[in-house]
Amino acid sequence: MSRIAEKRDAQREALIDAAxxxxxxxxxxxxxxxxxxxxxxxxxxxxxxxxxDLDEVVLRVATRTLARLDxxxxxxxxxxxxxxxxLVAMALAYxxxxxxxxxxxxxLFEHRMxxxxxxxxxxxxxxxxxxxxxxxxxRDLLPGGDEQExxxxxxxxxxxxxxxxxxxxxxxxxxxxxxALEKQVGKLVRALCAGLTSGA
Amino acid sequence: MSRIAEKRDAQREALIDAAxxxxxxxxxxxxxxxxxxxxxxxxxxxxxxxxxDLDEVVLRVATRTLARLDxxxxxxxxxxxxxxxxLVAMALAYxxxxxxxxxxxxxLFEHRMxxxxxxxxxxxxxxxxxxxxxxxxxRDLLPGGDEQExxxxxxxxxxxxxxxxxxxxxxxxxxxxxxALEKQVGKLVRALCAGLTSGA
DNA sequence: TGTACATCAGTGAACGCGCGTTCACTGATGTAC
DNA sequence: TGTACATCAGTGAACGCGCGTTCACTGATGTAC
Numbered sequence: 001m002s003r004i005a006e007k008r009d010a011q012r013e014a015l016i017d018a019a020x021x022x023x024x025x026x027x028x029x030x031x032x033x034x035x036x037x038x039x040x041x042x043x044x045x046x047x048x049x050x051x052x053d054l055d056e057v058v059l060r061v062a063t064r065t066l067a068r069l070d071x072x073x074x075x076x077x078x079x080x081x082x083x084x085x086x087l088v089a090m091a092l093a094y095x096x097x098x099x100x101x102x103x104x105x106x107x108l109f110e111h112r113m114x115x116x117x118x119x120x121x122x123x124x125x126x127x128x129x130x131x132x133x134x135x136x137x138x139r140d141l142l143p144g145g146d147e148q149e150x151x152x153x154x155x156x157x158x159x160x161x162x163x164x165x166x167x168x169x170x171x172x173x174x175x176x177x178x179x180a181l182e183k184q185v186g187k188l189v190r191a192l193c194a195g196l197t198s199g200a
Numbered sequence: 201m202s203r204i205a206e207k208r209d210a211q212r213e214a215l216i217d218a219a220x221x222x223x224x225x226x227x228x229x230x231x232x233x234x235x236x237x238x239x240x241x242x243x244x245x246x247x248x249x250x251x252x253d254l255d256e257v258v259l260r261v262a263t264r265t266l267a268r269l270d271x272x273x274x275x276x277x278x279x280x281x282x283x284x285x286x287l288v289a290m291a292l293a294y295x296x297x298x299x300x301x302x303x304x305x306x307x308l309f310e311h312r313m314x315x316x317x318x319x320x321x322x323x324x325x326x327x328x329x330x331x332x333x334x335x336x337x338x339r340d341l342l343p344g345g346d347e348q349e350x351x352x353x354x355x356x357x358x359x360x361x362x363x364x365x366x367x368x369x370x371x372x373x374x375x376x377x378x379x380a381l382e383k384q385v386g387k388l389v390r391a392l393c394a395g396l397t398s399g400a
Numbered sequence: 401t402g403t404a405c406a407t408c409a410g411t412g413a414a415c416g417c418g419c420g421t422t423c424a425c426t427g428a429t430g431t432a433c
Numbered sequence: 434t435g436t437a438c439a440t441c442a443g444t445g446a447a448c449g450c451g452c453g454t455t456c457a458c459t460g461a462t463g464t465a466c
Contacts, residue, residue: 163363
């Protein structure tokens with residue numbers, strides 16, 4: 001790799017760094033090419049030498065966010081304990097991740113709405129490792145069930161937890177006590193697991 | 201009310217009708233003042249004699265949508281049966297409403313992101329009657345619990361169902377079989393109710 | 401080492417588009433006499 | 434009933450702003466001799 005290519009790569013990284021910081025601070029909607037250029041010391045035109053598109057920047061940031069989330073979920077679900085407690089731990093980890101990375105996390109879901117072209121490949125499942133991480137404890141919880149069934153259930157479980165967190169973190173006006181949210185999430189997962197095992 | 205005021209009111213209604221149709225067909229993001237004027241036969245400038253703002257139009261449409269949803273939820277939860285089955289019926293009704301009014305339903309949640317001013321009063325709880333409708337069956341299900349606790353639980357239950365439906369209806373590419381979604385929603389609510397009663 | 405030339409990353413002014421909102425005007429409707 | 438005038442809903446061209454993207458240029462860097 002030539003010196004020039006190295007510099008380009010470094011600049012591109014700096015660009016993504018700046019975009020990540022900008023989204024984290026002011027949200028996806030406030031991400032502007034001019035601001036990004038100013039923040040990195042790159043000229044407006046030069047930005048398009050590093051990146052084809054503003055969308056590409058957003059996509060790269062989203063990929064990073066998903067990678068971090070993946071790590072968090074993998075760690076949180078790795079511990080010992082009952083399947084239920086492992087699922088609870090993962091849900092709480094997701095909750096904390098969402099709170100700590102609020103704008104970046106939201107960006108994952110806002111972006112899809114904008115680009116009406118081919119949706120950016122994540123959310124199609126490939127990048128969403130959440131389901132994969134959920135699968136293991138779920139298999140321990142319901143060893144008898146159909147595998148196909150369990151895949152759907154993993155998605156449902158994730159969606160339910162996601163819904164509670166998304167709506168719980170929504171109101172910006174009043175600062176919702178985070179502990180209350182975590183408590184509800186824990187309650188949800190525990191009740192669900194109890195209901196699933198008793199009913200099956 | 202003078203003849204002129206009557207005409208104004210009729211035009212305003214026609215305007216909201218057109219906006220509702222437009223959102224239902226092409227989504228909130230595609231709602232343009234010019235299109236709305238053209239669709240109703242009102243001139244672009246005249247539109248602002250009927251309405252202060254495009255936001256006001258959106259808000260009025262959202263209010264209508266919420267009112268319809270309110271009716272659907274009230275009806276679906278009114279039947280006899282166990283508390284669990286009533287909650288299941290309401291969740292399925294919500295699922296069907298979301299599917300049948302996809303864009304209008306999405307508009308309820310997309311709008312909040314846009315207007316950074318005072319949030320439009322719904323979603324603050326007042327207009328969201330969903331929680332109120334859920335409360336009754338929930339009281340029957342858990343007669344012992346704290347009322348304060350139950351309010352939180354109603355919100356959590358709704359959010360969980362909402363999450364499953366929202367993510368389930370998301371992928372536009374592949375047409376997800378609706379029956380599968382309804383099945384998962386039913387499963388979720390049943391498992392939750394079972395878990396809540398056994399655990400308490 | 402020095403000189404002339406070529407390349408190309410870097411620049412920012414300008415383009416182009418979309419779109420909500422305004423405003424000077426007009427023509428139909430209503431009123432006074 | 435007719436005539437002159439006032440009002441005001443209705444009009445659409447124009448304003449204003451935001452913003453992603455392009456492109457003609459320039460100046461630093463590298464190369465050839």
